[in-house]
Amino acid sequence: MSDKQNDSFLFSEENTQESKLDDFCQQACWPLLVVDDDDQIHQLTRLVLSGYQYQSRPLTLFHAYGKEEALSILRDNPDICVILLDVVMSSDDEGLECVKAIRQELNNSLVRIILRTGQAGTHPEQEVMFNYDINDYKSKTELTKQRLFTSITAAIRTYQHLVQLETMQHQLAGFNDKLEHKIAKRTAQLKEKNETLEQALAELKSTKQQLLEQQQQLIHSEKLASIGQLAAGVAHEINTPLGYVSSNVETLCDYFDDYNCAWQAISKAAPDAAKTISDKHDLAFINEDINSLCASIASGLKRIKSISGDLGHFSQMEKLAVSNVDINEDVIQLAINMVCSEIKPDIEINFLPGELTKSTVMPIELSQVLVNLLMNANDAISKAGTIEINTSQQNDKITIVVKDDGCGMSDNTINKLFDPFFTTKEVGTGTGLGLSISHKIIESHNGVISVSSGIGKGTVFTIELPVAS
Known part of the structure; x- marks a missing residue:
């Protein structure tokens, strides 16, 4: 590295994620790397930025004249926040190759990169912005002092936010790890207690089911005894009316037989009058239907008697x-x-x-x-x-x-x-x-x-x- 680079700022060696934000906030200067193969550009940049301050902190400039030198400086000084990078150096795309190396080889996604080129037509701005992870693309001819100040300020401000976000992300990850550890420990304790409770609950359920079965068996036995008593009472209550209903039905059937014989005698003695009366009251149908009704009643009474007998049998x-x-x-x-x-x-x-x-x-x-x-x-x-x-x-x-x-x-x-x-x-x-x-x-x-x-x-x-x- 040339003498022009001796105005570098000495950073703390500690670079853990937990202390990065504190170290960054405590720095006296903003570290900025100028990468260009033209020494006059370095001198002009140093001159233009000599009076620059942001948040009452000036810049500390690092100088590199090619890709490999720039990567070496970044490895030794990972807290550099802004790079002013020339596109065309030893080759037409050395600056763009340097961008790829910073992002991919060094895995540095925080540093803000401002491309400066004197040959904008070789690498169109839209294509470069789409294909490379850079933050600004300026022609050297348009970078007046004020525009340079504006670009650097925006880059430093973005870098601040990114460092804060990354630090908070790692802090959150640490909190999550501790929380997961506590949750796992608490889950294990709860699981152990749950297993004990489940075992006790299973025993209670088993005991409860046994008691319910015994209770239902007792209820079942009592119900059967009650049904037996009820069946005996019902059978007794049925038998009494069943007896006189059966007797009355038999007498009724005998009466009907006598009535039928009397009607046949009347029909022989006065056939015309009997026919007139029979047609008027539909006696032929009634006579036929009475026989059917008597048979049906007899069948029903027999069925009732059978049920009554079964009830009596059941009750005994x-x-x-x-x-x-x-x-x-x-x-x-x-x-x-x-x-x-x-x-x-x-x-x-x-x-x-x-x-x-x-x-x-x-x-x-x-x-x-x-x-x-x-x-x-x-x-x-x-x-x-x-x-x-x-x-x-x-x-x-x-x-x-x-x-x-x-x-x-x-x-x-x-x-x-x-x-x-x-x-x-x-x-x-x-x-x-x-x-x-x-x-x-x-x-x-x-x-x-x-x-x-x-x-x-x-x-x-x-x-x-x-x-x-």
């Missing part, structure tokens, strides 16, 4: 095991009779009983299982369909199969089917306990209940019970 059953139970009649047929009024009109129940050995079971409990399965099948069939019940026995094992042609279930639903409180019904329309209780009832009989189904393929429940003498 206890939760304790009963010996010599005919599962076909005392369990399955009873369940069918109990739910038949709730089954959709277009659903047909086909019961195909096999020959079963009488067994010791809890019939009221098993009837409840069949009621649950029948009502679920009823819900699964949207309109018309069939529910089929088969029973069979092989050695000491009784098998009950309840099959429907309803909508079926997915594997995911099947896996949860016997879980307490699981239901596919809308909120408020099902408790999700029917099949869970049914499962426990079958288990209490040392039996098993299984299900197979598929979407659109219907559902098959299979109950297997040991024969207990």
